Amino acid sequence: MAGDLRITVNGKQHRVDTSDDTPLLYVLRNELQLNGPRFGCGLSQCGACTVHLNGDAVRSCVTPVSAAVGGAVTTLEGLGTVEKPHPLQQAFLEEQAVQCGYCINGIIMTAAALLTKNPRATESQIRSALAGNLCRCGTHMRILRAVRRVARA
Amino acid sequence: MVTAEVSRRTFLKGGGALVVAFSLPSELAAQSVPPARSVKALPADQIDSWLAIGQDGRVTLYCGKVELGTGVETALSQIVAEELDVDFRRMTIVQGDTGRTPDQGYTVGSKTIQVGGPPIRQAAAEARQTLLSLASSHLGEPAEQLVVRDGVVSVKGDSTKQVSYERLIGGRRFERAVTKNAPLKAPGRYSIVGKPVRRVDIPAKVTGTHVYVQNVRVRGMLHGRVVRPSAIGAVLGGVDEASVAGMPSVVKVVTQGNFVGVVAEREEQAIQAASALKVTWQTPRPLPAMTALWDTIRDAPTTEKALVNTGDVDAGLAGAARVLHATYRYPFQMHAAIGPSCAVADVRPDGATVWSGTQGPYPLRTSLASLLAMPAEQVRVIFVEASGCYGHNGADDAAADAALLSRAVGKPVRVQWMRYDEHGWEPKGPAMVMEVRAGLDGGGNVVAWDYTVWTPTHSTRPDGQAGNLLAGQLAGAAQAKNPFIGGDRNARHPYVIKNERVTARWFAAPLLRSSALRGLGAPQNTYANESFMDELATTAAADPVQFRQRHLSDPQANAVVAAVAKLAGWVPRPAPSKRPPGSGVSRGRGIAFAQYENAFAYVATVADVDVNHATGEVRVARVFVAHDCGLIVNPDGLRNQIEGSVVQTISRALKEEVTFDGSGVTSVDWRSYPILTFPEVPERIEIALINHPERPALGAGEPTACTVPAAIGNAIADATGVRLRTVPFTAERVKEALSRV
Numbered sequence: 091m092a093g094d095l096r097i098t099v100n101g102k103q104h105r106v107d108t109s110d111d112t113p114l115l116y117v118l119r120n121e122l123q124l125n126g127p128r129f130g131c132g133l134s135q136c137g138a139c140t141v142h143l144n145g146d147a148v149r150s151c152v153t154p155v156s157a158a159v160g161g162a163v164t165t166l167e168g169l170g171t172v173e174k175p176h177p178l179q180q181a182f183l184e185e186q187a188v189q190c191g192y193c194i195n196g197i198i199m200t201a202a203a204l205l206t207k208n209p210r211a212t213e214s215q216i217r218s219a220l221a222g223n224l225c226r227c228g229t230h231m232r233i234l235r236a237v238r239r240v241a242r243a
Numbered sequence: 244m245v246t247a248e249v250s251r252r253t254f255l256k257g258g259g260a261l262v263v264a265f266s267l268p269s270e271l272a273a274q275s276v277p278p279a280r281s282v283k284a285l286p287a288d289q290i291d292s293w294l295a296i297g298q299d300g301r302v303t304l305y306c307g308k309v310e311l312g313t314g315v316e317t318a319l320s321q322i323v324a325e326e327l328d329v330d331f332r333r334m335t336i337v338q339g340d341t342g343r344t345p346d347q348g349y350t351v352g353s354k355t356i357q358v359g360g361p362p363i364r365q366a367a368a369e370a371r372q373t374l375l376s377l378a379s380s381h382l383g384e385p386a387e388q389l390v391v392r393d394g395v396v397s398v399k400g401d402s403t404k405q406v407s408y409e410r411l412i413g414g415r416r417f418e419r420a421v422t423k424n425a426p427l428k429a430p431g432r433y434s435i436v437g438k439p440v441r442r443v444d445i446p447a448k449v450t451g452t453h454v455y456v457q458n459v460r461v462r463g464m465l466h467g468r469v470v471r472p473s474a475i476g477a478v479l480g481g482v483d484e485a486s487v488a489g490m491p492s493v494v495k496v497v498t499q500g501n502f503v504g505v506v507a508e509r510e511e512q513a514i515q516a517a518s519a520l521k522v523t524w525q526t527p528r529p530l531p532a533m534t535a536l537w538d539t540i541r542d543a544p545t546t547e548k549a550l551v552n553t554g555d556v557d558a559g560l561a562g563a564a565r566v567l568h569a570t571y572r573y574p575f576q577m578h579a580a581i582g583p584s585c586a587v588a589d590v591r592p593d594g595a596t597v598w599s600g601t602q603g604p605y606p607l608r609t610s611l612a613s614l615l616a617m618p619a620e621q622v623r624v625i626f627v628e629a630s631g632c633y634g635h636n637g638a639d640d641a642a643a644d645a646a647l648l649s650r651a652v653g654k655p656v657r658v659q660w661m662r663y664d665e666h667g668w669e670p671k672g673p674a675m676v677m678e679v680r681a682g683l684d685g686g687g688n689v690v691a692w693d694y695t696v697w698t699p700t701h702s703t704r705p706d707g708q709a710g711n712l713l714a715g716q717l718a719g720a721a722q723a724k725n726p727f728i729g730g731d732r733n734a735r736h737p738y739v740i741k742n743e744r745v746t747a748r749w750f751a752a753p754l755l756r757s758s759a760l761r762g763l764g765a766p767q768n769t770y771a772n773e774s775f776m777d778e779l780a781t782t783a784a785a786d787p788v789q790f791r792q793r794h795l796s797d798p799q800a801n802a803v804v805a806a807v808a809k810l811a812g813w814v815p816r817p818a819p820s821k822r823p824p825g826s827g828v829s830r831g832r833g834i835a836f837a838q839y840e841n842a843f844a845y846v847a848t849v850a851d852v853d854v855n856h857a858t859g860e861v862r863v864a865r866v867f868v869a870h871d872c873g874l875i876v877n878p879d880g881l882r883n884q885i886e887g888s889v890v891q892t893i894s895r896a897l898k899e900e901v902t903f904d905g906s907g908v909t910s911v912d913w914r915s916y917p918i919l920t921f922p923e924v925p926e927r928i929e930i931a932l933i934n935h936p937e938r939p940a941l942g943a944g945e946p947t948a949c950t951v952p953a954a955i956g957n958a959i960a961d962a963t964g965v966r967l968r969t970v971p972f973t974a975e976r977v978k979e980a981l982s983r984v
């Protein structure tokens with residue numbers, strides 16, 4: 091079960107030495123020192139840990155690292171940068187759709203996966219896609235505006 | 244890689260005067276820790292304690308207030324840039340570090356701009372005056388002849404004669420006191436304050452490069468997890484260390500009194516070890532049943548305090564044409580931050596460094612010093628932003644956990660609370676009961692008002708006491724003493740009533756550990772006062788807006804009520820509107836008003852709700868807010884705060900109630916403590932801001948929260964004719980109330 095695993099994250103190959111069942115979240119945060127995916131609940135209830143695995147939004151807190159072997163993982167850092175933001179990151183900036191921002195990783199990653207599959211998602215499709223992403227600061231109205239901005243673009 | 248390393252030798256050599264050298268190859272360095280800087284002492288009356296101008300012309304604000312997700316970093320920087328006459332983009336802010344920033348107490352109570360802003364503004368004004376006098380000697384012109392534009396001082400009418408701030412003082416100290424006599428810029432000349440400047444923290448937050456305390460990684464750091472008692476007040480029976488002995492990477496099982504934790508090299512293994520560790524507990528007498536909560540509160544021994552007693556309430560009630568009476572109940576609720584509390588501590592025999600999302604680095608420092616039995620000067624607390632903070636959550640507790648575990652292993656330890664640690668053990672907003680009786684005269688005016696609130700204190704913040712830290716309580720620190728605070732906030736209604744009595748009955752021990760949650764007792768008291776005003780308006784067959792206005796004498800109060808009525812397109816009608824007997828979905832509209840702490844920001848809120856008669860489900864469809872908090876520093880930041888307050892308080896009003904059994908909290912995850920989700924948030928939130936540049940800036944994080952529960956309750960009553968006197972307005976509760984009609 092312990093092993094030398096190869097995973098591809100944000101286009102780069104990494105070898106990690108951990109057991110197969112270690113949640114991907116801890117590998118990304120502690121082995122790869124990434125800060126986009128966050129620990130919120132570890133229970134698949136809040137969405138803070140969301141990353142893309144082969145383009146799908148998955149919850150890295152309950153995804154064993156072995157599930158990522160051979161696949162492509164993208165984190166918030168891989169989506170865009172301050173210099174070259176993803177359209178959603180730009181839209182969150184334009185709408186100032188952040189308070190503490192702790193939830194924002196999961197929300198942008200979930201919305202990005204939605205808009206890849208459904209670029210013209212409607213308000214209600216956006217709301218239901220984000221139903222499992224919790225935000226405690228109450229930034230929802232701005233977040234919805236930001237996602238709509240890209241869906242309509 | 245994010246690694247922070249404090250050179251301990253230099254740290255200690257400084258004694259009270261901290262000299263800290265950082266070797267930081269990382270974003271933590273870039274974001275929150277500037278290069279080595281020696282700080283002799285941090286008296287609040289010295290410009291150098293607050294401000295520095297670098298050789299590159301950058302301005303650094305050393306701020307004792309901290310960013311909790313509300314945008315104060317940006318707003319406070321706006322204030323400095325404005326007074327100093329520099330471009331906003333030159334600003335850098337260092338927050339909440341007992342080694343480098345002045346002591347500004349806690350960042351609480353919507354007071355960051357209101358109370359934290361003025362000393363910063365004065366320091367900046369003093370700095371500008373100092374720079375002008377330096378420029379005057381440099382240029383050989385009287386200070387009156389000088390003008391400043393973006394940190395460049397020039398002679399009026401001769402722009403060839405000029406000198407920059409960095410040339411005048413870059414990299415050097417001001418060595419001047421803040422006299423408070425330096426002239427402040429007139430609000431009419433503001434060009435940065437009052438503008439919707441974009442928040443400085445957002446680019447990093449949307450790209451994953453922002454440093455939260457959860458991302459602090461110190462070289463050689465281990466991972467700790469805590470194992471809490473099986474019940475509140477349980478006593479440790481024994482720990483079977485053999486139960487984790489064979490587990491990989493486990494470094495140590497730590498016990499101190501009833502405090503239990505494990506330390507491991509890898510995070511996932513610390514989690515596994517904490518859940519595998521066999522611990523036995525002796526459980527104490529169980530808590531009362533949750534169904535007995537309200538009686539337990541009402542029957543508790545109390546200390547009574549009269550807040551208002553004017554006129555003759557008893558005679559007023561006796562002589563009234565109609566007397567109404569109601570009891571309102573508000574449950575335990577929690578902060579429930581999306582990121583559970585986290586801290587990193589590096590405790591050595593000769594000094595401790597703690598990274599924490601605390602609201603009060605200085606008070607946490609003295610509490611930790613007491614916990615560790617170390618002089619406060621040897622403890623350095625460095626604030627690093629955490630997940631959103633809405634009051635006294637687990638941030639300080641996690642710091643104490645990390646400190647005890649680090650001391651036990653002699654290495655830096657990061658403690659990340661699990662979801663059940665946060666939900667289960669963070670201090671709760673306490674349950675309260677409010678009872679009110681009032682009389683109307685024949686003309687429908689309120690002539691007597693008698694209000695009583697049963698409440699415990701709403702503040703058990705660290706305050707220098709180890710006993711206010713969970714780890715301290717478990718490890719056997721002396722029981723903390725906390726004054727009665729916050730439960731009486733907004734107990735007094737804002738209206739003019741001839742005979743009134745407002746009484747707080749303080750009880751000592753809430754069933755669950757409690758402390759400050761957004762607004763303290765103000766949302767609960769406002770819920771009772773503003774629901775009851777509607778009940779009175781109903782009895783008087785009056786329009787709820789006009790009824791309030793008739794009883795208000797303060798023009799600013801009347802102005803916000805009028806503003807929200809206009810914004811919402813309020814159509815006057817007796818309360819409640821006449822509705823056909825309930826079926827399907829009916830819509831209702833309610834208003835509530837408050838002046839925060841009866842002295843600060845004015846807020847009036849209108850909520851439109853849809854009530855489903857079959858299911859009892861309430862949907863808040865639209866919310867309108869009129870808001871007057873004096874001078875507005877950043878209108879977009881203010882709107883963000885108001886929107887957040889609205890959404891969070893809708894959640895509290897409709898869904899949230901901490902549940903418990905004989906052992907303790909049973910709502911320990913998001914299923915057992917649900918909050919408002921994207922499909923459930925309103926269609927629209929509309930806000931009218933009233934700006935008073937001539938007045939001081941008042942806090943805005945909490946006032947709106949006060950008005951939301953009553954506005955919703957009043958709207959439900961309007962939609963259905965049914966009055967809900969217990970929060971939250973869950974579907975079951977609404978359905979049950981509708982079935983009784």
Ligand code: FES
Pocket residue numbers: 128129130131132133134135136137138139140149150151152
């Ligand atoms: S942390 Fe993964 S869903 Fe909450």
Ligand code: FES
Pocket residue numbers: 188189190191192193194224225226227228229312581630631
């Ligand atoms: S912005 Fe703080 S939790 Fe969403």
